[in-house]
Amino acid sequence: MLSTTLFYIFSIIIVLSCLGVVSSKNPVYSVLFLILAFINSAILFLFLNAEFLAMLLIVVYVGAVAVLFLFVVMMLNVKNEEKNIKFQKYTPFTLLIVTVVFVEILYIFVSDDVILKNISLSENLSFKNNTIFLGNILYTDYFLLFQISGIILLVAMIGAIVLTLRSRIGVRKQVINKQISTSKSDVIEIAKVKSGDGA
Amino acid sequence: MKIDEKIIKVNLFDGIDGFLIAVPEIFLLFSILLLIPLNLYFFKDKEFKSSSKFSIFSILITLILILFNPHEGQGFNNLIVSTSFQKFVKSLILVSILLVLLICKNKSKIENIDYSEFNLLTLLSTCGMLFVVSSNNLMTLFLALELQALPIYILCTLRRNDIKSSESGLKYFLLGALSSGLLLFGISLIYGFSGTISFNEILATNITSNIGLSFGLVFMLSGIAFKISAAPFHMWSPDVYQGSPTPITLLIATAPKITAISVLIILTYKVFVDFNDRWTDLIIALSLCSMVVGSIGAIIQSNLKRLLAYSSISHMGFILVGLVSFSNSGIEAVLFYITIYLFLLVGVFSIILSLNKDGQPIELISDLKGLSNHYPLLSISLLVFMFSMAGIPPLSGFFGKWLVFFAAVEKELYFLAILGVIFSVISAFYYLKIVKIIYFENSDDPLVLEQSPELKIIIFICLTITCLIFLFLPFLQQLIINHLS
Numbered sequence: 001m002l003s004t005t006l007f008y009i010f011s012i013i014i015v016l017s018c019l020g021v022v023s024s025k026n027p028v029y030s031v032l033f034l035i036l037a038f039i040n041s042a043i044l045f046l047f048l049n050a051e052f053l054a055m056l057l058i059v060v061y062v063g064a065v066a067v068l069f070l071f072v073v074m075m076l077n078v079k080n081e082e083k084n085i086k087f088q089k090y091t092p093f094t095l096l097i098v099t100v101v102f103v104e105i106l107y108i109f110v111s112d113d114v115i116l117k118n119i120s121l122s123e124n125l126s127f128k129n130n131t132i133f134l135g136n137i138l139y140t141d142y143f144l145l146f147q148i149s150g151i152i153l154l155v156a157m158i159g160a161i162v163l164t165l166r167s168r169i170g171v172r173k174q175v176i177n178k179q180i181s182t183s184k185s186d187v188i189e190i191a192k193v194k195s196g197d198g199a
Numbered sequence: 200m201k202i203d204e205k206i207i208k209v210n211l212f213d214g215i216d217g218f219l220i221a222v223p224e225i226f227l228l229f230s231i232l233l234l235i236p237l238n239l240y241f242f243k244d245k246e247f248k249s250s251s252k253f254s255i256f257s258i259l260i261t262l263i264l265i266l267f268n269p270h271e272g273q274g275f276n277n278l279i280v281s282t283s284f285q286k287f288v289k290s291l292i293l294v295s296i297l298l299v300l301l302i303c304k305n306k307s308k309i310e311n312i313d314y315s316e317f318n319l320l321t322l323l324s325t326c327g328m329l330f331v332v333s334s335n336n337l338m339t340l341f342l343a344l345e346l347q348a349l350p351i352y353i354l355c356t357l358r359r360n361d362i363k364s365s366e367s368g369l370k371y372f373l374l375g376a377l378s379s380g381l382l383l384f385g386i387s388l389i390y391g392f393s394g395t396i397s398f399n400e401i402l403a404t405n406i407t408s409n410i411g412l413s414f415g416l417v418f419m420l421s422g423i424a425f426k427i428s429a430a431p432f433h434m435w436s437p438d439v440y441q442g443s444p445t446p447i448t449l450l451i452a453t454a455p456k457i458t459a460i461s462v463l464i465i466l467t468y469k470v471f472v473d474f475n476d477r478w479t480d481l482i483i484a485l486s487l488c489s490m491v492v493g494s495i496g497a498i499i500q501s502n503l504k505r506l507l508a509y510s511s512i513s514h515m516g517f518i519l520v521g522l523v524s525f526s527n528s529g530i531e532a533v534l535f536y537i538t539i540y541l542f543l544l545v546g547v548f549s550i551i552l553s554l555n556k557d558g559q560p561i562e563l564i565s566d567l568k569g570l571s572n573h574y575p576l577l578s579i580s581l582l583v584f585m586f587s588m589a590g591i592p593p594l595s596g597f598f599g600k601w602l603v604f605f606a607a608v609e610k611e612l613y614f615l616a617i618l619g620v621i622f623s624v625i626s627a628f629y630y631l632k633i634v635k636i637i638y639f640e641n642s643d644d645p646l647v648l649e650q651s652p653e654l655k656i657i658i659f660i661c662l663t664i665t666c667l668i669f670l671f672l673p674f675l676q677q678l679i680i681n682h683l684s
Contacts, residue, residue: 152345
């Protein structure tokens with residue numbers, strides 16, 4: 001009972017902070033709300049005995065991704081965005097669809113003939129040390145998925161290069177070899193100045 | 200630390216079978232990994248041409264490997280499956296990619312997309328498509344769909360100094376991410392209510408009255424409807440078609456759609472078979488919406504590629520009619536339809552690509568004015584493709600529609616068949632409008648024809664298939680039936 005109550009508390013915090021991400025005017029606040037959402041999701045993973053995933057979420061998403069976002073937002077110097085009128089035109093329609101979907105989801109969870117299988121008790125997560133278990137199935141049972149994820153990361157790398165690399169003409173690049181092999185006489189001219197002639 | 204002995208696995212993989220099944224995909228992956236250093240160090244002078252040749256060659260070998268791979272069944276811990284159905288769809292995808300690469304080989308310069316990464320990204324996307332088709336698990340399906348889609352988002356933005364191209368790529372990416380979100384939400388619901396993500400086990404659960412599962416299915420189908428641009432999930436397609444460079448529009452219009460249709464077939468006919476009364480209504484709605492939007496929306500278009508986008512929406516509507524009928528003749532009709540539609544699209548796009556005006560690729564329908572005066576042969580082939588798309592016998596488009604509606608009538612879906620025929624007639628209007636512009640309107644500004652031998656051969660092949668399909672119709676049907684068993 002306690003864990004159910006806690007689950008609902010943390011889930012509500014996630015939903016609220018997600019709303020905060022979308023609705024706050026200052027982008028820095030959005031990123032901070034995002035970090036709150038990540039930390040709460042990490043807590044939800046702890047409820048499922050998935051402590052490795054929880055720590056991973058904090059280390060990768062909070063520690064790396066969100067902080068990177070924060071840097072970018074601060075560097076871009078984004079002004080507080082004015083409310084866009086175009087969005088408000090569609091608001092009633094959006095609200096209608098959202099309400100319909102929400103009522104449908106509620107109906108599913110209220111109606112009696114639905115059994116949500118208790119995933120937290122599935123055998124995959126019942127081991128005491130789920131880091132070992134995860135490592136064990138990741139490279140054996142789900143070897144193919146692991147490889148496909150790797151290729152997706154390769155696509156991301158290639159994409160970033162394709163979209164940003166441009167070879168400009170006339171850029172003076174540093175050629176270290178040339179720098180080192182330059183002799184003294186190439187760059188320094190020693191002139192004898194007669195006494196009295198200098199300025 | 201003492202590790203529980205029980206959880207250490209002894210057998211790493213379920214034998215070598217998985218590798219043997221996936222030999223074509225593995226070959227393609229290795230050739231991609233080889234292409235990266237080749238692009239960097241060896242193809243320096245004629246970078247695009249050489250890498251294009253290399254990719255065409257590797258796609259050809261992959262095609263041969265798929266056709267002659269004797270190993271069938273499931274592999275990699277049942278994550279992938281390969282049967283004759285998968286082989287058929289995969290060969291279709293590879294043929295379409297092959298045609299796209301052949302067309303792009305000489306057209307990349309004028310379209311300003313002659314980066315060697317074009318070939319690399321196309322191959323990566325192809326690899327994703329092959330995995331999508333052979334997926335036997337919701338997780339494989341999702342990851343492979345992402346692998347298929349991500350390179351295409353980048354390809355749309357390839358002409359990065361062009362604001363239209365960047366817009367189309369961004370739009371495609373955002374809506375694609377939304378559709379992935381829907382798909383993933385559906386998958387999580389299905390996992391929550393059935394407790395498994397494997398297709399075999401979902402099929403074995405035999406739960407028919409579970410609302411949660413069907414709710415998840417609705418989300419998954421919406422996610423896939425985004426990919427085939429069926430209305431009301433079609434909003435991205437006209438903008439993306441118009442904005443991206445024309446060869447990439449051709450790529451978007453063919454191979455990913457074939458993939459998504461095959462996913463729909465697998466999900467509806469092989470996984471959620473027990474839910475057929477639920478997804479049938481859904482697909483009927485999708486199909487009717489697509490036919491309405493595709494037929495009515497195209498009438499007011501003046502841009503050629505936007506028009507083709509709407510035409511593809513309406514064709515997706517017709518294809519979904521075949522899916523609704525839930526019978527073997529239904530899938531047969533769907534596969535037949537996408538096969539002929541592929542060649543129609545390739546034909547039309549090769550004609551568009553071979554023409555240019557003032558050194559610019561043609562954009563508007565009115566650019567085609569007076570085509571018949573200068574290039575009678577080309578205009579008659581465009582006429583044949585347009586008639587075929589409109590569904591005029593004895594061209595291939597007619598047989599596609601005929602089979603699809605026949606399958607619907609067999610299952611007593613009369614209203615769907617009748618509405619389909621009505622909308623097919625409405626859509627004939629804008630195909631015939633193009634024919635009218637070609638033959639009955641004149642222009643002082645002559646178009647310039649620039650065709651490489653490959654392009655001529657491709658147009659000729661597409662034309663032959665479109666015109667002479669009725670001669671080998673029984674043979675083709677037999678081929679598809681053999682692949683369905």
